Amino acid sequence: MSSFRLPVFIKNRFSCIGFVPKESCRKILLLLALGMYSIPAYCSEFDREITLKTGFIFNFSRFGQWESNFSDKANFTLCSPDRIFVEVARKNLAKKRVGKLPIKVIETSVNDDYEACDVIFITKQFYLNWKDNFSHPVSKGVMLIGESKGFIQAGGHINFFLLGGKIRFEVSIKNLKNSGLQLSSKVLRLGKIHER
Amino acid sequence: MLQAQPRNHWLIACALLSFFYFCNTANASDPEFDLESLMSTDVQVTSAMKRAQPISNTASSIYVLTNKDLLNAGVQSIPQALNLVPGMQVRQINNNQWAITARFAGGRYSSNLLVLIDGQSVYNPTFAGVYWENIDVPIQDVERIEVIRGQTGTLWGVNASNGVVNIITKNSLDTQEGYATVSHGSDLQYDLNLRYGGTIGDQGSYRVYSHHLEEKQASEGLSPTNDTSLLNSMGMRVDYAFNDDITLFSKWNILDSAIGQTSRRVDKNTLRNGSFNESVERNKFDFLIRVEERISKKSNHMLQFSINKESGYQETLDEEFRAADLEYQINTLIGDHQIDMGLYYRYNDIELISDEYITNFGNSNKFENYGGFFQAQLNVIPDKFHLILGNMSAYNDYTGWENQPSFRTIYKISPSQTVWFNASKAVRVPSYLENNIEIQVNGSKVGEFVNTGNTTIDNTVLASYLRGSPDTEAEETISYEAGYRLTDDNYSLDLSIFKNTSNNTLTYQPSINTHAVNSAVFALLSGDVPQVLSILNNTPIYYDFFSLSTLNVTGLEAVFAFDISPKVDTELSYSVINLDYDLAPGQVAAISHDSTLTQLMAKLNVKLPHRQSLNINVKSEKGSMYSTGNIFSADIGWRWKAKPNVTLAVNAWNLFSNEYEYLNTRELHTSPTKVNKSVTASLYVEF
Numbered sequence: 001m002s003s004f005r006l007p008v009f010i011k012n013r014f015s016c017i018g019f020v021p022k023e024s025c026r027k028i029l030l031l032l033a034l035g036m037y038s039i040p041a042y043c044s045e046f047d048r049e050i051t052l053k054t055g056f057i058f059n060f061s062r063f064g065q066w067e068s069n070f071s072d073k074a075n076f077t078l079c080s081p082d083r084i085f086v087e088v089a090r091k092n093l094a095k096k097r098v099g100k101l102p103i104k105v106i107e108t109s110v111n112d113d114y115e116a117c118d119v120i121f122i123t124k125q126f127y128l129n130w131k132d133n134f135s136h137p138v139s140k141g142v143m144l145i146g147e148s149k150g151f152i153q154a155g156g157h158i159n160f161f162l163l164g165g166k167i168r169f170e171v172s173i174k175n176l177k178n179s180g181l182q183l184s185s186k187v188l189r190l191g192k193i194h195e196r
Numbered sequence: 197m198l199q200a201q202p203r204n205h206w207l208i209a210c211a212l213l214s215f216f217y218f219c220n221t222a223n224a225s226d227p228e229f230d231l232e233s234l235m236s237t238d239v240q241v242t243s244a245m246k247r248a249q250p251i252s253n254t255a256s257s258i259y260v261l262t263n264k265d266l267l268n269a270g271v272q273s274i275p276q277a278l279n280l281v282p283g284m285q286v287r288q289i290n291n292n293q294w295a296i297t298a299r300f301a302g303g304r305y306s307s308n309l310l311v312l313i314d315g316q317s318v319y320n321p322t323f324a325g326v327y328w329e330n331i332d333v334p335i336q337d338v339e340r341i342e343v344i345r346g347q348t349g350t351l352w353g354v355n356a357s358n359g360v361v362n363i364i365t366k367n368s369l370d371t372q373e374g375y376a377t378v379s380h381g382s383d384l385q386y387d388l389n390l391r392y393g394g395t396i397g398d399q400g401s402y403r404v405y406s407h408h409l410e411e412k413q414a415s416e417g418l419s420p421t422n423d424t425s426l427l428n429s430m431g432m433r434v435d436y437a438f439n440d441d442i443t444l445f446s447k448w449n450i451l452d453s454a455i456g457q458t459s460r461r462v463d464k465n466t467l468r469n470g471s472f473n474e475s476v477e478r479n480k481f482d483f484l485i486r487v488e489e490r491i492s493k494k495s496n497h498m499l500q501f502s503i504n505k506e507s508g509y510q511e512t513l514d515e516e517f518r519a520a521d522l523e524y525q526i527n528t529l530i531g532d533h534q535i536d537m538g539l540y541y542r543y544n545d546i547e548l549i550s551d552e553y554i555t556n557f558g559n560s561n562k563f564e565n566y567g568g569f570f571q572a573q574l575n576v577i578p579d580k581f582h583l584i585l586g587n588m589s590a591y592n593d594y595t596g597w598e599n600q601p602s603f604r605t606i607y608k609i610s611p612s613q614t615v616w617f618n619a620s621k622a623v624r625v626p627s628y629l630e631n632n633i634e635i636q637v638n639g640s641k642v643g644e645f646v647n648t649g650n651t652t653i654d655n656t657v658l659a660s661y662l663r664g665s666p667d668t669e670a671e672e673t674i675s676y677e678a679g680y681r682l683t684d685d686n687y688s689l690d691l692s693i694f695k696n697t698s699n700n701t702l703t704y705q706p707s708i709n710t711h712a713v714n715s716a717v718f719a720l721l722s723g724d725v726p727q728v729l730s731i732l733n734n735t736p737i738y739y740d741f742f743s744l745s746t747l748n749v750t751g752l753e754a755v756f757a758f759d760i761s762p763k764v765d766t767e768l769s770y771s772v773i774n775l776d777y778d779l780a781p782g783q784v785a786a787i788s789h790d791s792t793l794t795q796l797m798a799k800l801n802v803k804l805p806h807r808q809s810l811n812i813n814v815k816s817e818k819g820s821m822y823s824t825g826n827i828f829s830a831d832i833g834w835r836w837k838a839k840p841n842v843t844l845a846v847n848a849w850n851l852f853s854n855e856y857e858y859l860n861t862r863e864l865h866t867s868p869t870k871v872n873k874s875v876t877a878s879l880y881v882e883f
Contacts, residue, residue, distance in 0.1 A: 049493075055234045063231075161437070161440060163369055163435060164367055165443075168369055190235055192395075
């Protein structure tokens with residue numbers, strides 16, 4: 001059986017690391033080399049951004065105020081045409097409630113009339129498609145959340161953007177009001193108010 | 197005088213905690229999706245800054261103070277904030293000077309704790325430490341302070357062998373409103389903070405701020421007290437996002453301070469130490485610019501350039517330094533594994549002018565540091581077992597290349613339980629002062645060594661000098677640390693034990709010209725007193741720096757936090773640290789001595805009706821590390837949000853005690869005073 005040999009340049013470079021004995025150093029490097037290529041590509045990094053945005057959307061929902069007050073509803077419904085977002089949101093919001101209502105996350109088409117939705121999240125991927133179809137009025141009482149430049153100007157209510165590696169959001173109080181919605185000052189004080 | 201009775205005070209603290217425990221109400225909070233936590237979370241695990249990861253994934257003793265913690269406790273300075281961190285040793289030398297460190301003994305000129313403000317190192321290269329009184333960061337704009345106790349040299353470089361204090365301020369987009377605070381108190385003439393924020397087009401934001409402070413002197417000290425403070429500073433932060441992936445961050449800060457100092461330094465006429473009341477004026481300018489780019493969902497990198505310029509003027513010493521730093525870092529994921537790499541370069545230029553007690557300034561006052569680090573976090577069993585390997589190779593002009601490798605493991609026993617272990621080597625490079633300069637220090641009378649029977653000879657003072665040496669070696673510390681972490685919805689427990697063994701620890705050894713001493717003895721036996729005096733007057737004692745001892749530091753730290761209810765949370769902590777020197781013959785430890793220090797802390801936060809809150813922090817420290825008696829302090833703060841934009845606060849500091857917290861009087865310019873009980877009242881207004 002042939003033994004594993006480190007390339008000479010690696011051996012010379014690393015075998016002298018401080019307190020780590022040469023043999024251990026080789027084993028660690030072997031582990032490192034094996035580990036690097038033994039595990040399938042990582043996708044949860046993408047999920048992390050979506051998970052954080054799910055958290056924000058949950059807060060917008062619980063600190064939002066709908067004229068209808070959900071008196072006739074059994075669920076609070078979050079919609080998105082983005083399947084990946086829907087999967088992540090379902091996982092993260094499974095046991096959460098908005099007021100007393102359990103949260104239902106559903107995948108919709110961009111062309112749907114969103115009648116059943118309380119919140120819609122339009123991801124970047126679906127933005128242009130949504131914008132083209134936005135000429136028809138969205139039902140009152142549906143909170144529109146996006147993550148694309150120009151989303152507010154296109155009639156959206158809340159738009160995510162990244163700054164310094166962190167998620168930030170801008171809010172149009174005017175657009176919210178036009179749709180019969182309000183947001184608590186707890187949220188507004190943390191966001192960038194679009195029309196001031 | 198009200199005497200501290202630690203046992204009774206702890207009983208009172210326990211009774212209070214029990215009371216609030218039985219006030220428990222249903223838990224309605226949702227800490228998982230707390231909006232402010234979401235705002236401060238990085239989108240990527242690989243952050244361009246070496247920010248701490250979620251605490252549960254960190255193989256080191258880390259403690260985070262949030263903006264809310266700082267405001268609740270009513271702290272007004274960074275040293276006061278660090279006093280809230282379990283395991284940190286924060287001793288107030290007098291009303292404007294502090295000795296702060298972790299896992300060692302702190303001093304006015306401690307150099308093993310790295311302090312960063314928004315990623316910019318703020319140490320003074322003369323002694324490689326920090327003048328805490330000039331760390332001026334508006335508390336209301338601090339997003340969080342991350343404190344890592346223990347070695348972090350692999351990521352943070354030399355001089356981080358005891359830990360890192362990473363002060364991170366809020367993005368200017370999050371400080372758009374105007375803000376003003378004004379405080380007045382028994383030890384505080386006034387403390388005024390002003391801030392205004394705005395936007396730059398659609399994609400940028402800024403804030404400008406200023407701070408003005410005047411503090412009174414303590415009522416009692418070892419010498420007549422003179423520890424007043426007068427500070428004025430202003431600064432600006434700009435954040436600009438070119439798009440979602442490229443951001444620019446820049447800031448500058450200027451500071452002008454005048455602190456009263458009872459300087460204990462040698463009088464050239466008497467050759468002995470005297471006390472001199474004087475004022476130290478300092479001017480400081482810091483500038484930083486950083487560009488971060490998200491290359492992909494898995495990678496980002498950043499380039500940072502910063503400048504520090506500081507000058508200090510006092511009666512017998514003018515000091516100035518200029519430092520420039522350039523840093524590049526890249527962080528990426530390969531498969532499931534996180535790779536962090538970086539390079540840095542630092543240029544230092546020091547200028548000291550003294551016609552009094554500094555008698556030699558060494559060979560060079562300009563020196564460079566540069567190096568690079570590599571760290572791989574291998575998720576050997578995803579979300580279960582991580583292995584973290586890394587090394588920093590750093591060059592400095594004094595000791596050449598130094599390596600600081602580390603090996604860390606994290607094992608998640610269950611979603612709520614983690615055990616971790618790390619072994620690492622860290623290096624503390626001798627400072628400019630240790631390497632170069634010669635300072636005249638307190639002289640010794642002949643009678644302190646031998647009684648000749650001749651009063652004139654016995655009272656003769658031998659001039660004494662402390663001499664740095666270019667042969668001083670870098671202090672190398674091998675550290676082993678293990679920890680256990682338990683986190684649940686309502687409580688968490690953090691345990692760690694550590695053992696650090698440092699070689700080449702800084703020592704000094706007195707020496708005298710033995711030939712001259714023999715000649716003096718011969719002259720004395722011959723009865724030639726004038727000749728004896730002539731020899732003695734030309735025979736100084738030298739205290740030369742060496743690196744000839746070994747220091748073993750062992751300790752244990754435990755922190756238990758418990759959210760008793762949505763309205764009541766508490767935290768209890770215990771830590772013990774032991775210093776054990778193994779000195780070479782004739783050597784004296786330059787800093788501290790064999791000693792043990794035990795620390796107990798308890799914190800309580802209570803939300804009261806009508807938007808009021810109460811904060812109680814109790815701390816007890818026992819041991820001889822600082823040559824003081826045992827310390828027991830209690831701070832109580834009350835806050836009332838009278839209107840959505842107006843808050844009133846009253847804080848009582850250091851109740852039950854009026855004692856010295858620090859009595860190491862061997863240090864230059866250090867004259868401790870008693871830490872008074874004090875009260876401050878503050879008004880916070882947003883507009």
